[in-house]
Amino acid sequence: MAGASTDTAIRTSAPVRVLIYLLLILFALFYLLPLFVMSINSVKPLGEITGGNMIALPTVWTLDPWRSAWSTAQIGVEPTGLKPYFMNSILMALPAVLLSTFFGALNGYVLTKWSFRGDKILFGLLLFSCFIPFQIVLIPMARLLGLMGLAGSTPGLVLVHFVYGIGFTTLYFRNYYAAFPTELVRAAQIDGAGFFRIFWRILLPSSGPIIAVSFIWQFTNIWNDFLFGASFADLDSMPMTVALNNLVSSSTGVKEYNVHFAGAIMAAAPTLLVYIVAGRYFVRGLMAGSVKG
Amino acid sequence: MATTHADADMRTRLQDWLPKIVLAPSVAATLIFVYGFILFTIYLSFTDSRMLPSYDWVGLKNYENLFKLSHWEIAITNLAVFAGLYIVICSVIGLTLAILLDQKIRGEGFLRPIYLYPMALSFIVTGTAWKWMLDPGIGLEHTMHAFGWESFAFDWIKNRDFAIYTVVLAAVWQSSGFTMAMFLAGLRGIDNEILKAAQMDGASNWSLYRRIILPQLRPAFLSAFVILSHLAIKSYDLVIALTGGGPGRATELPATFMYSYTFSRNQMGIGAASAVIMLMTVAAIMVPYLYAELKEKK
Amino acid sequence: MGFLDIDNVTKSYGAVEVLHRVDIDVQEGEFLVLVGPSGCGKSTLLNMIAGLEGITSGEIRIKDRVMNGVHPSKRNIAMVFQSYALYPNMTVGQNITFGLEMHGTPKDEREKAMKQVAELLQIETLLSRKPGQLSGGQRQRVAMGRALVRNPDVFLFDEPLSNLDAKLRVDMRTEIKKLHQRLGTTIVYVTHDQIEAMTLSTRIAVMYNGYVQQQGTPKEIYDTPSNLFVATFMGSPAMNVLPARVIESGGDLAAEITDSDGKPVHLRFPKSNTALKAYAGQSIVLGIRPEAITDPEGADRNAQVVESLTNLVSVTEPAGSDTFVTTMLSGKDCIARMRADASVEAGKPFTFAVNMDKAVAFDPKTEERIA
Numbered sequence: 001m002a003g004a005s006t007d008t009a010i011r012t013s014a015p016v017r018v019l020i021y022l023l024l025i026l027f028a029l030f031y032l033l034p035l036f037v038m039s040i041n042s043v044k045p046l047g048e049i050t051g052g053n054m055i056a057l058p059t060v061w062t063l064d065p066w067r068s069a070w071s072t073a074q075i076g077v078e079p080t081g082l083k084p085y086f087m088n089s090i091l092m093a094l095p096a097v098l099l100s101t102f103f104g105a106l107n108g109y110v111l112t113k114w115s116f117r118g119d120k121i122l123f124g125l126l127l128f129s130c131f132i133p134f135q136i137v138l139i140p141m142a143r144l145l146g147l148m149g150l151a152g153s154t155p156g157l158v159l160v161h162f163v164y165g166i167g168f169t170t171l172y173f174r175n176y177y178a179a180f181p182t183e184l185v186r187a188a189q190i191d192g193a194g195f196f197r198i199f200w201r202i203l204l205p206s207s208g209p210i211i212a213v214s215f216i217w218q219f220t221n222i223w224n225d226f227l228f229g230a231s232f233a234d235l236d237s238m239p240m241t242v243a244l245n246n247l248v249s250s251s252t253g254v255k256e257y258n259v260h261f262a263g264a265i266m267a268a269a270p271t272l273l274v275y276i277v278a279g280r281y282f283v284r285g286l287m288a289g290s291v292k293g
Numbered sequence: 294m295a296t297t298h299a300d301a302d303m304r305t306r307l308q309d310w311l312p313k314i315v316l317a318p319s320v321a322a323t324l325i326f327v328y329g330f331i332l333f334t335i336y337l338s339f340t341d342s343r344m345l346p347s348y349d350w351v352g353l354k355n356y357e358n359l360f361k362l363s364h365w366e367i368a369i370t371n372l373a374v375f376a377g378l379y380i381v382i383c384s385v386i387g388l389t390l391a392i393l394l395d396q397k398i399r400g401e402g403f404l405r406p407i408y409l410y411p412m413a414l415s416f417i418v419t420g421t422a423w424k425w426m427l428d429p430g431i432g433l434e435h436t437m438h439a440f441g442w443e444s445f446a447f448d449w450i451k452n453r454d455f456a457i458y459t460v461v462l463a464a465v466w467q468s469s470g471f472t473m474a475m476f477l478a479g480l481r482g483i484d485n486e487i488l489k490a491a492q493m494d495g496a497s498n499w500s501l502y503r504r505i506i507l508p509q510l511r512p513a514f515l516s517a518f519v520i521l522s523h524l525a526i527k528s529y530d531l532v533i534a535l536t537g538g539g540p541g542r543a544t545e546l547p548a549t550f551m552y553s554y555t556f557s558r559n560q561m562g563i564g565a566a567s568a569v570i571m572l573m574t575v576a577a578i579m580v581p582y583l584y585a586e587l588k589e590k591k
Numbered sequence: 592m593g594f595l596d597i598d599n600v601t602k603s604y605g606a607v608e609v610l611h612r613v614d615i616d617v618q619e620g621e622f623l624v625l626v627g628p629s630g631c632g633k634s635t636l637l638n639m640i641a642g643l644e645g646i647t648s649g650e651i652r653i654k655d656r657v658m659n660g661v662h663p664s665k666r667n668i669a670m671v672f673q674s675y676a677l678y679p680n681m682t683v684g685q686n687i688t689f690g691l692e693m694h695g696t697p698k699d700e701r702e703k704a705m706k707q708v709a710e711l712l713q714i715e716t717l718l719s720r721k722p723g724q725l726s727g728g729q730r731q732r733v734a735m736g737r738a739l740v741r742n743p744d745v746f747l748f749d750e751p752l753s754n755l756d757a758k759l760r761v762d763m764r765t766e767i768k769k770l771h772q773r774l775g776t777t778i779v780y781v782t783h784d785q786i787e788a789m790t791l792s793t794r795i796a797v798m799y800n801g802y803v804q805q806q807g808t809p810k811e812i813y814d815t816p817s818n819l820f821v822a823t824f825m826g827s828p829a830m831n832v833l834p835a836r837v838i839e840s841g842g843d844l845a846a847e848i849t850d851s852d853g854k855p856v857h858l859r860f861p862k863s864n865t866a867l868k869a870y871a872g873q874s875i876v877l878g879i880r881p882e883a884i885t886d887p888e889g890a891d892r893n894a895q896v897v898e899s900l901t902n903l904v905s906v907t908e909p910a911g912s913d914t915f916v917t918t919m920l921s922g923k924d925c926i927a928r929m930r931a932d933a934s935v936e937a938g939k940p941f942t943f944a945v946n947m948d949k950a951v952a953f954d955p956k957t958e959e960r961i962a
Contacts (some may be wrong), residue, residue, distance in 0.1 A: 012396055012498070019337040020393050027390060028407045031470065034422035035410075042533055053436035054426065069359050106315050116314035122320055124587060129327040131579045133527045135551045137330040139337060139561060143346065163326040166319050186643050187676035187737075192664030192693030195311040201689075205680035224415035226530035231556070241417045248421050257425060264421045275413035279406050282413065283474055305662040 028119035041247035042066065042261035049257050065258035069266060073259050074250065075243050076235055082263050085243035089223055089270075091154050092239055097218040102160075104169020104214055105207065108113070109199050111170070112177040113185045123174065138231050139163075145232055153236030160232060161222045168221075169214045176210040179201065209281065216278055217285035220271045240267045331572065334565050342561035355566040358529045365567065367542050368550040370513065371457050375546065376525035379468075383521055384514070386465065387472025392502070394473070395480045405477075408470035416467065420534025423463040424450070453543040460528075460544055463535055469538055472517050479513030480506065519582045526575050547571050594619040594777055595640070600649035602635055610635055610801045612649070617745075617794075622778045626788035627798035628824070633781045634749060636798075640779060641670050641747055654743055664693065668745040669738035673754060675730045678721035679736075684718040687736045708736045714740075728759045732858050735770070736883070748780040752787065764790060785825045789813065797821045805833055813886075819958040822878050822951065831884070833921040834955070835877040837870045844868065845916075846877045847951070848921040851903040861895040861947075861948055866962035875961065876953040881915065882928035883949040886935065890944035898945045907937050918943070 012020070037054050042065050044058040071081035111123050141160060142151070150156030180203060190199045229239040238246075244267045248260045275282050342353045359365050360564060390408060394401055411419065426432040429448040435447035449455035491505050529548035536544040538553075547567055555564030593616030602610040611630045617623045625633040638644040638652055642663035651658045658666055669690070672831075687708060688701040689718050696704075709715045712732045722730060731751065739745055752760045768791055771778055784790055788795050789809045797804045797812060797820075805817040816822035816830075823829045835846040838857065844867050845857040858877075860867060867875075890897045905924070906917040914929040919940070927943055935941050952961045 017396070019397070020396055024390070024393055024398065024404055026387075028404055031407050031411060031466065034419070034466070035428060035445075037426060038422050050431060053439040054432055055436060074399045083369050085409075103319050107319050110312040110316045116313065120587065122316065124583065125328070126319065126323055127583055127587075128576075128579065129323050131575060131583075132327065132331070133568070133571040133575050135328065135529075135548055136334050136572045138552075138568070139346065139555060140330040140333040142327070163322050166322065170319065171872075181674055181676060183672040183674050183676035186638075186663075187670065187672060188563070188678070188689070189643065190641060190663045190668065191690035191737075193689075195308055195315075197693070200647060202678055202680070203845075220413055224417075226415065226417050226533070230533075241415050241530070244415075244421065245417050248534070249537065250425075257431065260421060264588060268418045271413045271415070272410065274494065274628050275406075275410055279409070283409065305660060308662065 009011050034084040038261040038264055042256055042258055042265060044158075046254075046258055065256070066262040066266075068256070069247070069259045069262035073247055073256070073263065075238075075246050076250075078235075080171055082240065082243055082247070082266055085238050085240050085265065088154060088233075088237055088243075092161065092237075093158045093193060093219055094220045096158045096165060096222050097215055099158070099162045100165035100218055101211060101214045103166055105117045105173045105204070105211070106199070107166070107170040108173025108175075108177045109203055111174045112180070113182060113198075113203075114195070123170070126167045128167075129164070130171065134164065134227055138227075142231065151232065152237055154233075156232055157228060157237065157239070160228050161218075161225065164228075165218050165222070168217060172210055172214045172217070176207065180206065180268045190278075211285075212281040213285040216274055216281050219274060220282070223271050335569055338569050340562055340567035342565065344559040344561065346561060351562070355562040359563050359566045359570075362563075364545065365547075365550060368545045368547045368567075370521060371544060372526065374457055375461055375464075375528070376522060378458070379464050379516060379525050380521045382461065382465045383469045383472045384517055386469040387474075388471070388476050388510075388516065390473040391476035391480055392475060405474075408473055410470070411467040412471045416528075416530035417534045419463055419467050420531050421457065423466070424535050427459050427462075428440065432551065450536065451538055451540060456540055456543040460532055460535055464525075464528065464531055467531075472521065475517050475520075476510065476513050479510045480520055483509050502527050515582070522578055523575055526571055560570060593617050594621075594654060596655075597640070597716040598650045598651070598652065600636070600639065600651060602632070602639060602644070602648050603647045608647075608801065610639075613803055615796055615803065615806060617777060617779065620775045620779055621742075622780065622791060622793045624780045624782060624788040624795050625798055626782055626785055626794035626795060626825075627804075629783060631798040632801040633783075633798045635675045636783045637670075637747055637749055637779060640745070641668055659908050664690075666742075667744045668747055669741045669743040669745075670749065671734045671751045674749040675722075675734040675751075675754075677730055677733055679722055682719050682721055683714065683725070683733050683736075686722065686733060687718075687740050690741050703852055704740050704742075704805055705736075708740045711739065712736050725935070727755050728763065731755065731763055735767075739770075739774075743778065746776055746778045747781075748778065750782055751780075754781070755783070757952075767791060786827065789825070797824060799824070814949070815960065817960055818876075819876060819953050822953070822960070823828075826880060828881050828915065828926045830878045830880050831920075831923070831925045832953075833877045833879070833923055833925065834874065835921060836874055837872065837952075839871050844871065846875070846952070848877065849899065851905075851919045856900050858898045858900070858945055858947055858950070859896055860950065860962075863895070863962050867952060868882070870952070870954075870961060874955050876955050876958075877921075878951040878953060879925075879930040879945065880949060881926045883946040884925070885944050885946070886929050886933040887942060887944045889933065890929045891946050891948075894946045894948045896947040898947055899942055901940050901942045902944060904935055904937050904939055907935055908941065916941070 040057055041049055041054060043061050043063065045060055045062055045064075048058060048060065069081060070083050072079050073081050075082065075085065107126070111119055145151040145156045145159075148156075150159060184202055185198055188202050193201060224241060224246065225239070226241045229242040233239060233242060244263050247263050337346055338348055338355050339352060340347050341349050394405065398404070413423065427447070427450040429435065429451060434445060434447045450459045487505065488501060489530070491501055496504065527548060528546055532538055532544055532546055532549050538545045538549050547570065551564050551567045551571065554560045554567065597613055597615040600610065600613045603610060613636060615623070623634060625634050634745045635644060637759040639646055640658075642658065646659050651665060653668070655675060677678060678689065681689065684705055691704060705718070706715075708909050712735060714729065714732050714736060717725060717733070718728060722733070727732065734751070747753055752763055755763060764902060780791060792809055793805065795809055795812050796806045799820050805812060813822060816825065819832065823832060831850050835848045838845055838847050840857060843859045843862070844864065845859045847855050847857055850856050887899060902915055902918045903919055903922065904916055908915040908917075909931065914931055914933060914935065916927045916929055916935055917924050918927060919925065929935060952962055953959065955962045
């Protein structure tokens with residue numbers, strides 16, 4: 001969609017246009033409603049939630065639910081708040097994102113500029129791995145992590161996310177480099193640059209946009225992952241999504257909805273921030289997910 | 294003629310091998326962690342593994358047992374209902390929004406990100422938000438009552454017959470903006486001169502869409518179908534956060550079934566068999582699609 | 592044995608042979624143009640000289656050193672690409688010196704070489720710009736600068752002018768020629784444009800279907816094409832090729848063709864043309880270039896045989912400097928090239944002068960030239 005023309009040949013009459021705007025705004029409200037409800041109710045005292053209505057602004061504004069969610073709420077057995085798990089997610093996501101992007105870039109470079117017999121098949125194998133239901137690898141992965149001594153650890157999760165992220169990052173870089181003129185690579189070869197030098201000096205400096213796409217997509221996916229976190233993390237390495245789910249679904253004591261909302265917004269904040277700052281690249285990544293670049 | 298036959302020098306030969314060496318780790322990782330693991334899981338599905346993998350062959354027994362379980366029957370029926378509604382509603386909303394947004398809308402740059410932001414959220418967050426909004430005791434129903442609409446009732450999430458539709462609702466909320474983006478990209482790719490030509494031929498807006506535009510969106514429909522169906526089959530987090538599979542088993546899906554049979558009920562053989570069925574379903578959709586896409590791109 | 596030897600070289604992709612036993616020697620300082628339609632194998636051959644594609648059999652030697660299997664950067668060659676292939680992230684100066692840097696040339700020497708080349712090509716003011724900020728002609732100069740700075744044994748040009756607009760293309764053509772005359776470098780130049788081939792080269796190799804059809808000076812190629820393909824590919828408008836029959840009349844050999852009314856017409860060959868004797872009474876393909884068919888006043892005074900023939904004019908196309916006239920001979924549209932002020936009108940008969948000195952004849956079966 002980036003850069004696409006908004007020009008259209010279709011003309012519509014004034015009453016129809018009013019209707020169109022009305023519908024578009026209604027839908028915007030539908031999409032915004034849950035975020036709005038969570039936000040205002042996360043700064044209300046619990047009593048106002050259970051007694052009042054969900055779209056009313058707070059009569060008493062309070063940041064206590066946020067403080068509680070961050071540092072004192074009961075997650076599992078410990079009253080630690082979400083803070084340590086937020087850190088877990090960062091420690092898990094950043095290395096996995098960097099590794100998978102780096103390897104994806106190299107793979108895309110090889111697959112487009114150094115093609116060899118059978119490379120299409122290899123790419124097909126990598127690509128299909130993006131779309132498998134991960135349930136199919138849960139059992140052996142749990143075994144292997146155990147054998148490697150990585151069970152229940154953040155490095156174990158980094159490995160998992162790295163391995164299952166390569167397919168997508170390779171796809172991104174392959175599509176991007178396919179449009180990169182091969183003559184440049186040939187010119188650099190004649191100039192005397194080797195395989196890695198061409199990559200560093202010629203391709204990588206022009207790869208800003210696709211690095212952003214890959215980075216954002218991987219970060220969003222890994223940050224938002226629940227299945228691998230729930231399957232392979234233990235209490236100390238639990239990522240944010242799993243901790244949030246524990247907080248929300250814990251059946252002990254009073255349900256502190258306002259704390260739940262504050263926690264949910266915290267879990268959503270990093271990816272939302274990335275989306276607001278670099279939404280253009282996020283959309284490009286989504287589109288590339290339908291294979292066509 | 295001084296022909297010093299210096300065949301491929303060392304550096305050239307190394308350069309020939311480097312690309313393959315660089316690709317090797319990723320290919321090896323994929324072969325082990327994806328295809329090796331798939332084979333291992335398929336193997337387990339033919340064994341009597343329970344809490345731990347066992348290597349005693351039992352043939353198709355796990356599959357036979359699987360399809361006798363009412364729990365599994367509920368899961369696949371739910372998946373059919375969920376996936377069908379999810380794909381159709383997302384497509385309808387996505388297409389409608391895309392067409393509306395394509396009418397030279399002021400503030401498109403403002404509206405579009407609003408439609409799309411749910412896609413950046415974790416399903417756990419989405420589930421948390423909707424779980425509460427749909428909770429009759431505190432969410433929408435409660436609010437309507439507070440406004441004085443005492444007869445308003447909306448308790449689907451607590452109702453065995455309707456709970457699955459709340460999963461559809463939350464999933465549609467999350468993905469329909471993305472579907473919109475796919476259709477909008479397709480609409481923007483249509484040559485405006487064709488539309489102008491059709492208008493000169495006297496086509497109304499309605500026939501313009503029906504006869505000229507929608508047929509050209511076929512690739513976008515196909516992509517949307519493939520992406521949405523594979524998301525539907527993989528759906529796990531949303532159900533866990535929204536309903537936990539309940540009430541009772543009313544919102545179990547194959548993904549939650551697999552997880553609970555494998556890790557909570559210690560029926561690893563049956564869990565593996567259900568995972569294999571899920572993989573087959575995804576492969577049946579993805580393999581032809583990817584094959585066609587890659588072939589076309591040559 | 593030349594400076595650059597292409598010795599019996601073939602190229603196959605799997606079972607498909609795309610270049611068949613190519614044999615070309617290039618002398619030092621020569622400007623060889625490989626010309627042919629797309630898919631003829633000329634770019635493949637150039638890439639093989641560069642080392643960007645492998646050689647299936649045969650040898651390529653530069654200064655007697657066998658190049659088979661030698662990395663492109665070690666052949667002491669430089670290449671100018673069709674898209675110019677300027678590194679988008681580097682400035683013009685960095686683009687020019689990148690090759691020297693890769694070969695470990697010290698920085699001050701690089702700077703000196705860059706200054707010289709920039710001066711030669713008049714791009715001193717562009718050195719700190721990025722390729723994206725340059726016009727097509729400027730990019731072309733930078734691409735040549737990048738090749739020149741290496742001071743290579745052989746320059747390779749891959750359709751370097753085809754991305755420029757018509758006027759710029761002519762200007763750059765002249766510049767390349769000037770540069771070659773000034774520096775005396777050895778150049779192999781690939782193009783599909785026969786005018787570029789004619790104007791630039793000291794020698795042309797015409798390629799088609801993976802074969803070198805003919806090698807020679809531009810004049811040889813133009814005047815004595817070795818077969819029908821070369822004859823019709825080189826020259827614009829293309830050579831007129833007419834089915835004809837060789838007859839003997841009064842001790843002279845002549846070509847019998849038909850005019851626009853279908854009546855037979857005889858065009859005598861010069862007496863020096865003896866190779867045709869063997870074809871007396873047989874069919875041939877007669878080739879006459881448009882400039883050999885003129886109005887009587889425009890005919891070449893020094894020609895041995897100028898035949899005149901009156902025929903119906905079907906179309907006239909004034910092109911400013913010349914007027915092209917279409918008329919039907921032997922059932923085919925035939926183009927004649929007149930002076931601009933020749934008074935010729937469409938739909939009326941006109942008397943054409945045909946310079947038979949320039950006529951060539953081809954065997955209709957083998958398509959090889961007879962005379």
